[in-house]
Amino acid sequence: MTVHIPYAPAFAAQQPEKSVEVYVDNGLTQILTWDRRTDQRQVRTTAPNGVAAYDIEPDGRHLWWFDADPSGIGLWRRQPFRPTPTDPTTPPAALTGLPPGRQAGIAFDASGGRVAVGIGTKTETRCYVGRPGGAGQLVAAAAGYATLVDLTADGDTVALAGRADSDTAISVIRLSDGRLDIVAGSDHRRIWALEFRPGDRSHPQLLVIVETPAGYRVGTWQRDRGIALAAALSYDTEVTAHWYGTDGQVLIQHDHAGRSRLLLADLTSGEPATIATPPGTILDLTCAPDGDIHYVWTGASVPPQRRVAELGAAAREAPRAAGPAQPTGTARRSELWTTQPYGRIHSFLATPPGAGPWPTLFLVHGGPSLHDRDAYDPRVELLVRAGYAVVRTNYRGSTGYGPQWQRGYGHRVGLAQLDDLTSVRRDLLHRGIATPGRVGLCGYSWGGYLVLLAMGVTPDAWSVGLAVAPIADYPAAYRGTTIALREVDDELFGGGPDDVPQRYRAANPMTYLDQVRGPLFIAAASDDDRCPPGQVRRYVAALRHRRVPHQLHWMSGGHLGNADSQTRAFDELLRYAGQALGPDRTRAATADGRPYQPTSQGGR
Amino acid sequence: MKRRSVRHDPIATNERERGAVVVKMFLDMDRAVAAERSGGTDPAADKVAVSE
Numbered sequence: 332m333t334v335h336i337p338y339a340p341a342f343a344a345q346q347p348e349k350s351v352e353v354y355v356d357n358g359l360t361q362i363l364t365w366d367r368r369t370d371q372r373q374v375r376t377t378a379p380n381g382v383a384a385y386d387i388e389p390d391g392r393h394l395w396w397f398d399a400d401p402s403g404i405g406l407w408r409r410q411p412f413r414p415t416p417t418d419p420t421t422p423p424a425a426l427t428g429l430p431p432g433r434q435a436g437i438a439f440d441a442s443g444g445r446v447a448v449g450i451g452t453k454t455e456t457r458c459y460v461g462r463p464g465g466a467g468q469l470v471a472a473a474a475g476y477a478t479l480v481d482l483t484a485d486g487d488t489v490a491l492a493g494r495a496d497s498d499t500a501i502s503v504i505r506l507s508d509g510r511l512d513i514v515a516g517s518d519h520r521r522i523w524a525l526e527f528r529p530g531d532r533s534h535p536q537l538l539v540i541v542e543t544p545a546g547y548r549v550g551t552w553q554r555d556r557g558i559a560l561a562a563a564l565s566y567d568t569e570v571t572a573h574w575y576g577t578d579g580q581v582l583i584q585h586d587h588a589g590r591s592r593l594l595l596a597d598l599t600s601g602e603p604a605t606i607a608t609p610p611g612t613i614l615d616l617t618c619a620p621d622g623d624i625h626y627v628w629t630g631a632s633v634p635p636q637r638r639v640a641e642l643g644a645a646a647r648e649a650p651r652a653a654g655p656a657q658p659t660g661t662a663r664r665s666e667l668w669t670t671q672p673y674g675r676i677h678s679f680l681a682t683p684p685g686a687g688p689w690p691t692l693f694l695v696h697g698g699p700s701l702h703d704r705d706a707y708d709p710r711v712e713l714l715v716r717a718g719y720a721v722v723r724t725n726y727r728g729s730t731g732y733g734p735q736w737q738r739g740y741g742h743r744v745g746l747a748q749l750d751d752l753t754s755v756r757r758d759l760l761h762r763g764i765a766t767p768g769r770v771g772l773c774g775y776s777w778g779g780y781l782v783l784l785a786m787g788v789t790p791d792a793w794s795v796g797l798a799v800a801p802i803a804d805y806p807a808a809y810r811g812t813t814i815a816l817r818e819v820d821d822e823l824f825g826g827g828p829d830d831v832p833q834r835y836r837a838a839n840p841m842t843y844l845d846q847v848r849g850p851l852f853i854a855a856a857s858d859d860d861r862c863p864p865g866q867v868r869r870y871v872a873a874l875r876h877r878r879v880p881h882q883l884h885w886m887s888g889g890h891l892g893n894a895d896s897q898t899r900a901f902d903e904l905l906r907y908a909g910q911a912l913g914p915d916r917t918r919a920a921t922a923d924g925r926p927y928q929p930t931s932q933g934g935r
Numbered sequence: 936m937k938r939r940s941v942r943h944d945p946i947a948t949n950e951r952e953r954g955a956v957v958v959k960m961f962l963d964m965d966r967a968v969a970a971e972r973s974g975g976t977d978p979a980a981d982k983v984a985v986s987e
Binding site for chain 2: 339340341342344384385386397433434435436437438449451476478479480492495521523524525526540542547569570571572584586615617696697698699700701730775776777778780802812813815816818819861862890
């Protein structure tokens, strides 16, 4: 199995030679410890559903991992870094007395004597503090979805983050006296809390990002002083930031139009310096105690790989440029900007070798607050290998193009995105890239929702719809999903289905059932917590009632399925697409040099 | 600088997305291969049969 891990390691702050990361074993992520003094690496877990999150205590003696079921509910476990014969098969709870819930953050103080964790329940997010291995004490609870941002070095202050535009965008609690400071965001001033300045014990300084309609700015928040923004650190599109060391430097990741760059800046003075990274996407990063930046990088033709930017003490004066990346695959890559009165729609194209036009599939991203990038996607490789041109369009609502592109379409949820997909389709036909009558849609999750909506709103435009883990009935999906996603929908629509029913009706695939012609392939997971299965069952029953050509495929293993489910679903999806679009497999196979091997029929 | 176990920033807030950064998918490149061709029918005129 070809699997690429997009996660960076976690380093022990006081023992930099010790780190933990995840490794894929039989389709599941498991903890891998690495002791650089002995160069010993060991797989340390056999979690039945894989490891969803991990960390290591500052002294490096114990590691933590979150043990969750497919729906994301679980608990933190704690085990020694070095295994001993007496270790239990299943490590004990890392903090006792906590309810099972969703992982919502973890932070240690500088000594490792105190830990704070966030646990999400069905109605609220709770913050517990305690000594690792001991009892957890509930110190705060926030209604809805929130995350634990950080714990100060002295262990006396925790920060929680709510929705960035909410009245409780940031809550800062001093544990010694219970002082609570709250920072409010708004529609025009969203605020994200990131982390406390390391080593700062007297006046905790919280790194923040503020979004206004003009863009994003990096700054800090302090008690009694409020937010101070850095004049030089202003960006047109999405950023995140990390403290780098203890002298006030910050490491900034700036994502723009599908590519990432890294910058190192002094928060109080001067222009940021660029850290050399290859063109592409940075998926995750961390900074080792020696100052080196460990990051996971990918490009369109290069699977995710671990890289290191050596900025540590020995190399700080002359950062070493990252080495060349080795591309894989045979797809030809290009980009398309489709001009509309409201802006330019950016699409990434991947085409088979030779001249077009080709049968074409839009691979529609989910989120919607995500974007397709200059990043490796195994589905693109497989679809191109099968003879399709693959189009990944960053419709309005996508991140990566600034606040206006992400939010400036009113509350025409779904329909604005379909306008963009239809515009790009027209552009591709005009340019001779897509074959008329052989253009389909494929999407996962919120992308799958757009597929179902399009097959009802503009059925003539699309020759096939392929939807995996979709929203099929929006009000029902709203009621059955997680608390965090209900808040997302509240933001997208300006309320819930009871507040703005007409908006949900306009955006609901169920509304357009009588116009659906198909063919439609739908895959759904029976244990999906984000796009629950019941609403998919009802949608498919309605298709059946209307005798719309379709195929339903069930998966298991949570929202997007486990490893085996994902492969089976994609296999079936490809088969179905081939029946509807009939790609020129002979041409693609000749150019690729790999003959096609039809898979066995049905359930493997 | 520590690694964040849960992201909450303008680039990503994992729990607030229906979807994922696609490279997290465990797609088996060696197993998921192209489908059989449909035999040259016009997909617009000859829709795929109902099946579940």
